[in-house]
Amino acid sequence: MSGDSGxxxxxxxxxxxxxxxxxxxxxxxxxMIGSKSSNAKKLTIKxxxxxxxxxxxxxxxxxxxxxxxxxxxHRSSFIRYxxxxxYKAVENLCSHKIAKNLYSQLRDVxxxxxxxxxxxxxxxxDGELFLRRLEQEWQDHCxxxxxxxxxxxxxxxxxxxxxxxxxxxxxxxxxxxxxxxLSRDHVRERCLLGLLELVxxxxxxxxxxxxxxxNLLSMLNDLQIYHSLFEKHFLKETEQFYLTEGDVKKNQxxxxxxxxxxxxxxxxxxxxxxxCMDNSTLKPLIACVESQLIARHTDFLLNKGLSYLINxxxxxxxxxxxxxxxxxxDGTQSLCTCFTDHVKGVASGIVMDSNADATxxxxxxxxxxxxxxxxxxxxxxxxxxxxxxxxxxxxxVNKRQNKPAELIAKYVDQRMRSGNKESSEAELDRTLDRxxxxxxxxxGKDVFExxxxxxxxxxxxxxxxxxxxxxxxxxxxxxxxCGGAFTSKLEGMFKDMFHSKELMSQxxxxxxTKADMQDISVDINVNILTMGYWPTYTAMEVRLPVExxxxxxxxxxxxxxxxxxxxxxxxxxxxxxxxxxxxxxxxKELQVSLFQTLILLLFNEGDVFSYKxxxxxxxxxxxxxxxxxxxxxxxxARVLTKIPKGKDVGDDDKFEFNSDFKHKLIRIKIxxxxxxxxxxxxxxTTERVFQDRQYQIDAAIVRTMKMRKSLSHQLLASEVYDQLxxxxxPTDIKKRIxxxxxxxYMQRDKDNTNQYHYVA
Amino acid sequence: MSATxxxxxxxxxxxxxxxxxxxxxxxxxxxxxxxxxxxxCAICRVQVMDACLRCQADNxxxxxxxxxxxxxxxxxxxxxxxxxxxxNRCPLCQxxxxxxxxxx
Numbered sequence: 001m002s003g004d005s006g007x008x009x010x011x012x013x014x015x016x017x018x019x020x021x022x023x024x025x026x027x028x029x030x031x032m033i034g035s036k037s038s039n040a041k042k043l044t045i046k047x048x049x050x051x052x053x054x055x056x057x058x059x060x061x062x063x064x065x066x067x068x069x070x071x072x073x074h075r076s077s078f079i080r081y082x083x084x085x086x087y088k089a090v091e092n093l094c095s096h097k098i099a100k101n102l103y104s105q106l107r108d109v110x111x112x113x114x115x116x117x118x119x120x121x122x123x124x125x126d127g128e129l130f131l132r133r134l135e136q137e138w139q140d141h142c143x144x145x146x147x148x149x150x151x152x153x154x155x156x157x158x159x160x161x162x163x164x165x166x167x168x169x170x171x172x173x174x175x176x177x178x179x180x181x182l183s184r185d186h187v188r189e190r191c192l193l194g195l196l197e198l199v200x201x202x203x204x205x206x207x208x209x210x211x212x213x214x215n216l217l218s219m220l221n222d223l224q225i226y227h228s229l230f231e232k233h234f235l236k237e238t239e240q241f242y243l244t245e246g247d248v249k250k251n252q253x254x255x256x257x258x259x260x261x262x263x264x265x266x267x268x269x270x271x272x273x274x275x276c277m278d279n280s281t282l283k284p285l286i287a288c289v290e291s292q293l294i295a296r297h298t299d300f301l302l303n304k305g306l307s308y309l310i311n312x313x314x315x316x317x318x319x320x321x322x323x324x325x326x327x328x329x330d331g332t333q334s335l336c337t338c339f340t341d342h343v344k345g346v347a348s349g350i351v352m353d354s355n356a357d358a359t360x361x362x363x364x365x366x367x368x369x370x371x372x373x374x375x376x377x378x379x380x381x382x383x384x385x386x387x388x389x390x391x392x393x394x395x396x397v398n399k400r401q402n403k404p405a406e407l408i409a410k411y412v413d414q415r416m417r418s419g420n421k422e423s424s425e426a427e428l429d430r431t432l433d434r435x436x437x438x439x440x441x442x443x444g445k446d447v448f449e450x451x452x453x454x455x456x457x458x459x460x461x462x463x464x465x466x467x468x469x470x471x472x473x474x475x476x477x478x479x480x481x482c483g484g485a486f487t488s489k490l491e492g493m494f495k496d497m498f499h500s501k502e503l504m505s506q507x508x509x510x511x512x513t514k515a516d517m518q519d520i521s522v523d524i525n526v527n528i529l530t531m532g533y534w535p536t537y538t539a540m541e542v543r544l545p546v547e548x549x550x551x552x553x554x555x556x557x558x559x560x561x562x563x564x565x566x567x568x569x570x571x572x573x574x575x576x577x578x579x580x581x582x583x584x585x586x587x588k589e590l591q592v593s594l595f596q597t598l599i600l601l602l603f604n605e606g607d608v609f610s611y612k613x614x615x616x617x618x619x620x621x622x623x624x625x626x627x628x629x630x631x632x633x634x635x636x637a638r639v640l641t642k643i644p645k646g647k648d649v650g651d652d653d654k655f656e657f658n659s660d661f662k663h664k665l666i667r668i669k670i671x672x673x674x675x676x677x678x679x680x681x682x683x684x685t686t687e688r689v690f691q692d693r694q695y696q697i698d699a700a701i702v703r704t705m706k707m708r709k710s711l712s713h714q715l716l717a718s719e720v721y722d723q724l725x726x727x728x729x730p731t732d733i734k735k736r737i738x739x740x741x742x743x744x745y746m747q748r749d750k751d752n753t754n755q756y757h758y759v760a
Numbered sequence: 761m762s763a764t765x766x767x768x769x770x771x772x773x774x775x776x777x778x779x780x781x782x783x784x785x786x787x788x789x790x791x792x793x794x795x796x797x798x799x800x801c802a803i804c805r806v807q808v809m810d811a812c813l814r815c816q817a818d819n820x821x822x823x824x825x826x827x828x829x830x831x832x833x834x835x836x837x838x839x840x841x842x843x844x845x846x847x848n849r850c851p852l853c854q855x856x857x858x859x860x861x862x863x864x
Contacts, residue, residue, distance in 0.1 A: 461789055488821055523785045531793035532809040548786065559792070565826060565863035567795040574789035580782040589784070597783065604779040657780065695806060695816070703817035743805060745813065 059098055062089045066102075066151070067109060073147050074113045076140070083151060091154040099159035106152060107172060114141075114180045121187050131194040131212055137181070138219045145173035178223045191216070192229060196237050202272060203241065214276040221278050231281055235288055238269075242292035250297050255305025256317040262293045263320060286327075295328040302338040310342055313370060318378035332382060339379075340388040343371060347396035351404055360404065361411040365434050368393065394441040398727075402686055405448040408438055412474065413455035418466040428470050436477050445482055445725035446696070450689045453490060454535045460497055461527060461574055482725050485699075492533035500527045503562070510558050517554055524551050528559070528568070536688065542572045542594070543619040545601055573624075581639070583661045590639070591669040595620060595628040600639065608656045611649065627672065629655065637663060637670050693726060697736045700724055705746050705758040713737075713754045794826040794863050796834040802851050803839035812836035826863040831855045837862055 069086050072079045079086075093102050120133065149156055149169040156169045167175055182188055195216060202208040220226040242265070249258055269289050273282045294301075301321075309317050325331030350356070350363045371389055379385045397404050415423070415431055423431065442448055459465040475494070479487040504525055511517050544552065556568050575594030579601075580587065592600065598618045602609060609617075615625055626649040633642040633649075639661050643654040700723045704716060711719075717733050737756070740746050749755035794808050804812045811824035815838060827837040833852045835843070843851060850857050 485816075485819055488819070522783050524788065525786070526788045526790055529789065529791045530809075531791050532807070534791070537791070548783070551786070552788070555788075555790075559790075563792070563864060565795055565828065565861055566792045568790045568792050571789045571791060576787050577783060578785040580784050582780055590781075594786075594788075597786075600781045601783065604781055695810065695813075698806075698813055699816035702813050706814075706817060 054092075054096055059093065059096075059101070062093055063102070063105060065089060067105070069151065070106065070109050070148060071113070073144050074110075076144075086151045087153065090152050094154050094158050099155055102152075102155055103159060103166065106148070106155075106169075107176075110148070110173065111176050111180065114176050118180055118184070118187075121181070121184070121190075126190060127194050127197060128209070128212070130190050131198070131216060134187070134191060135212055135215050135219075138177070138215070141173065141177050145170060148173075174223055178225065182223060182225060182229075188229060192233055195230060196234065199234065199237070199272070200241070203268070210276055217277055226278055227280075231278075231284075234281070235284055238285060238288050239292055242289055243296070246293045246297055250300060250304075255301050256309060256314060256320075258301065258305075259317060259320045259324060262289075262324060265289060265293060290324070290328050294324050294331070298325065298328070298331060298334050302334060306335070306338050307342050307345075310339070310371075310374065313374070315374070315378055318374055322379050322382075326380075332379075333384070335379075336382070336384050336388050339385060340392040343367075343389060343392035344396055347393055348399050351396050351400050354403075357403065357407060361407050361435075361438070364393075364397070364404075364438055368437060369434065390441070393438070397438065397441045398443045402444060402447045404438075405442045405444050406451045406682075408435060408442065409448050409451035409455060411435065412452065413459070416455075416459060416466055416470055416474070418464050425467065425469065428467070429473055432470070432474050432477060436481060439478075440481060443727045444689075445486065446689050446692060447686065447726070449486065449490070450535075450685050450692075453493070454685065456490065456493060457535050460493060462576070486725060489533045492530055496529050496533060497527065503528065503559075506562075507555060507558050511554060514554060517550070520547055520551060522547065522551060524555065526555055529571075535685075537571050537573060539569060540572050540621060540624065541619055542598060543617065544598070584659050585662050587666075588661075588663065589667045591667065593628070593672050595624060596632060596670060596672070599625075599628060599632060603640075603657045608643075608654055611651055611653050611655070614655065625649075629653075631670055631672050635670065637661075637668050639670070693728070694736065696724060696726075697728060697733065698740060701733075701736060701740055702745055705756065708758070710749075710755065710757045713756070716756060794834065796826060796828075797832060798834070801836045801839055802833075803835050803843055806836075808834060808836060812839050814838060828860040828862070829855075830858040830860045832860070 065081055066086060066089060069079045069081055090102070093099065117137065120137065121130075125133065152169055160166050160168050166172075182191070195213065198208050198213050202210075202213075217226065217230065220230050245265075249261060253261060266286060266289055269285055270282065273285050277285075306321070308314075309321065322332065322335060325335050347364065347367060350360055350367065353360075356363070375381065375385045375389060412432070412435055415428060415435075439445070439448060456471070459471075465471055471494075475487055475490055478490070507526075511520075552570060559568055560566065572594050575597075577592055577594060577597040579590040579592055579597060581590055581600070590596075590600070595618070598620070599614055602614060602617055611625075611629070614620075614629070615622070618625070620628070629640070629642070629649045630647075632638070633640040633655060634647055639658055641656045641658045642649070643656060646653075697720065700720045701716065704719045704723070705711065708715075708719075716737075717730065720733060721728070737746070741748060741756075744759055746756050746758055749757060796808055799807050799809070801808050801812060804814075806813055806816075808826050810816070811821040815821060815824040815836075825837050826834050827840050828834045829850050831850050831853050833850050835851075840857070844857055848857050849855060
């Protein structure tokens with residue numbers, strides 16, 4: 001465009017000359033536009049006949065002026081010519097196609113200047129002083145280059161743009177600076193060392209001239225040698241620095257202090273990098289610090305400090321641990337492994353300590369709650385921690401056979417029994433939910449069921465259950481967890497209770513129609529239990545007084561009339577009664593067991609009876625009788641007096657009615673002396689569980705075969721394992737399969753002994 | 761039967777108003793089971809009080825009752841009804857199977 005615009009300029013200054021190539025008709029035709037003349041002439045534009053020429057010495061003179069100005073800029077002194085003039089001069093030179101010369105001359109001048117200037121670095125100065133000088137030189141260079149470019153702007157915008165190989169004036173300046181200053185080894189080296197030293201001082205806590213660091217690093221960036229000259233070395237230095245620091249600090253500091261220190265370091269480095277360095281350095285820098293301070297020492301730190309932090313419930317430290325480890329590869333995995341190992345250790349300790357059985361369940365619940373809390377707040381609800389925690393609990397709880405299941409059942413019983421008023425319904429439900437978490441881990445769920453059932457029976461029969469709602473809620477939790485088959489018998493117990501109530505109201509009507517029962521004033525209530533639903537009770541024969549015997553037989557008749565094919569067995573050990581009694585000091589109402597009742601009723605006939613007489617009359621077994629007499633004569637409420645006095649009941653003792661009996665209450669409950677649950681009883685329960693398991697395995701096999709019709713041994717076994725709520729050995733499964741084949745529930749394939757078919 | 765009635769005819773409670781102890785209320789507990797000679801069903805070898813294996817597998821414990829033959833032998837009703845399809849004799853005594861009654 002430069003050439004054309006020049007010619008147009010000339011043309012306008014000399015319109016009248018015919019030479020200029022524009023015909024005179026221009027004016028005429030433009031005047032005639034309105035008159036619609038038929039023979040209007042065309043407007044034509046022709047080139048100059050001769051090219052316009054510059055004065056001969058124009059180029060030399062102009063360059064002289066420009067050169068003078070450039071060197072004035074380099075000297076930072078006054079420029080004699082106006083900038084406008086210089087700009088025009090450059091423009092003119094460019095439009096006369098001598099830009100190429102101009103560019104190379106300018107380049108030479110600048111290069112000469114820089115070469116001269118380099119000598120300021122020859123002086124033997126180091127460190128920050130040197131850096132300051134370099135910064136000064138760089139800033140001068142930049143200012144000068146900007147100034148020069150302003151003057152030579154036309155050159156930059158035309159000639160340089162058209163020649164893509166040539167660097168722009170700014171880039172030229174950078175190239176010159178790089179090639180002449182920073183290509184020199186002694187400059188490079190001192191620059192790098194100085195910068196690294198600044199960083200080291202910054203790390204050791206000195207207040208460092210950050211703007212110097214920032215300026216020089218951005219210089220390196222502009223010169224495009226930031227990565228090759230600085231970053232590479234810087235990262236290496238950093239690595240070395242934190243390698244040493246990590247080794248020293250990890251022994252010097254407690255783990256939680258070390259973690260705080262590391263977090264601080266990472267923050268400092270991030271800060272330094274953001275203010276002074278190129279953004280691209282941030283990622284490798286932080287990774288470098290993390291790998292040196294954390295990754296290298298992960299196992300050491302975990303082994304040294306994790307257990308302590310968990311035991312002491314140091315939430316914020318644990319959270320810091322997790323967040324630091326989450327940024328390194330496999331970091332949280334290591335944390336998780338160490339965490340689960342710790343949990344296993346603690347939980348197994350609780351489970352295996354047979355001296356602390358009384359507190360085992362509470363301890364496990366507390367531990368679980370604490371660890372859940374840690375996983376939720378410190379470990380970001382990380383799924384692998386949740387699973388790890390579960391696995392750890394599961395393996396710990398099952399380290400000891402049966403006992404944990406039994407103790408969990410007992411624990412539930414304590415919560416569900418009335419008199420446990422410390423908790424509200426909602427709290428109780430929450431506790432039950434927590435218990436279900438533990439229960440879920442138990443492999444032998446049927447052991448739990450057996451013990452739970454025993455306690456539930458007691459609660460239902462003695463009317464000691466704290467709340468029907470809580471019982472139902474627990475039952476539905478168990479059902480949800482283990483399925484209907486697991487709870488069907490427990491549900492049956494509740495149904496029995498319900499049916500008994502209904503039946504009793506029918507019976508009362510029945511009894512009132514019986515003529516021979518009219519004189520009986522005793523209010524009888526019978527709970528009828530379905531055998532198999534309830535725990536098995538040992539039957540104990542006793543002799544009842546006539547009236548009671550009559551009552552019992554009357555009820556039996558009524559029941560068998562309603563239900564054919566059944567037989568009814570009264571459980572003397574579970575019966576209990578209310579007795580009205582007359583003492584000198586007032587009437588009392590005694591709540592007593594059936595055995596206590598039988599003994600006390602004897603005293604209607606006389607005041608003193610020998611032990612043997614009582615035994616012959618009641619037909620009680622010795623153990624039971626002694627226990628019962630003890631409760632009446634040696635307990636808190638002594639309605640009988642033992643002769644001679646003493647704590648234990650002997651075969652030759654006598655018992656006398658204590659007419660002086662005093663008690664502040666009217667209604668008195670005389671507790672049976674509780675036999676501690678005997679070892680045999682406990683073993684009995686456990687053994688019954690193992691017997692029941694056989695039926696359950698059988699049922700599971702039949703169920704599976706009926707559905708699948710034909711299965712290989714492996715598939716059958718694995719389906720059965722999935723269905724059962726307790727651990728079984730492969731040999732047990734084999735035995736049960738053999739037994740079922742024998743009983744024609746299934747058969748072996750004729751050709752493949754490993755394949756079974758269902759027999760309908 | 762777990763209780764025998766006293767033969768001596770002790771004075772019945774409640775007749776003499778001035779006696780020391782009077783029975784007011786009696787909470788008894790009784791367990792019912794099928795009145796059978798043998799606890800185990802000879803066909804499925806599960807106790808008759810429990811549901812038979814097929815009913816257990818199908819979770820139909822409720823309706824699994826006992827059947828008695830005139831020979832006085834008893835089995836799960838479901839087990840027996842499958843059995844008589846093949847052989848109308850009691851598996852234990854080989855007498856012809858005639859139902860005496862079923863439990864309810």
